[in-house]
Amino acid sequence: MSNTPLSALQKTQLMKLEKKLRRHVGQAISQYNMIEDGDKVMVCLSGGKDSYAMLSILMLLKESAPIHFDIVAVNLDQKQPGFPEHILPQYLNELGIEYHIVEEDTYGIVKEKVPEGKTTCSLCSRLRRAILYKVAKNIGATKVALGHHRDDMIETLMLNMFYGGKMKAMPAKLVSDNGEHVVIRPLAFCKESELIQYAALKHFPIIPCNLCGSQPNMQRQNIKKMLNDWHQEFPGRIESMFTAMQNVVPSHLCDNELFNFSDINSNSGVINGGDTAFDEPELNFNGSAKETKMPTNKTEQLTIIEVQ
């Protein structure tokens, strides 16, 4: 851990940011009932900014929470070349919390199984998940906490829509693939930009994530860039998208599994506002199509075409 002292201004920034992150994490925990009295929460620590922040905020919340829960940090040393083995034990010893460093050579397996030039992340993540679930079982963890944040969730939604033909993001809480664990994402309401700032102010000893030599997922990088561009051009759009993810109206989508469209008839009544979502037509009697700007929120307008 770097001991470079913070300036008075940085200390104030850190205090405010920490308060905000605590609020966001607290809200996510409460909204999705992520942590209950008596839980043993296994915090998966990769050495990246997000998992350090998650551990730090959960430790703060543990001190003030009205319930009791335990925290155990777990890092998987995947035997990537150049992995600085001393960093996490040193950091965690300084924190004085229970932790486990699990050594498994998934790097070797991935290199052996995946042909040169092909993306390795998919197999690597599957192996990592399986190992972490096994560790959770061995240490008696009741919850497995992952450090994905709000922007990861929105990017995943866009990725699935653009490339997978699904409206599916990353859940804030789910049951693990093997059906045995409850996985939680306490940073679900935290913005990545705030986590970057927090990591810098806290001087987390970041371990680079590309030691394996894998190239970044270009599709995800492109989505990230698109969302960042939107954020610059239309402030508030990303927030609105995340609010939308918590405000789904199945009757106004097209999935028969989610909503029984077949049984709608003239006796069904108006469902979820009917077709009035954006109905504030500006009357135009010249019989032509007219572009109308209608405010959807304080910062953005949606353009619709009226044909009259």
Ligand code: SF4
């Ligand atoms: S970047 Fe490397 S370590 Fe990370 S998931 Fe991909 S293959 Fe695994």
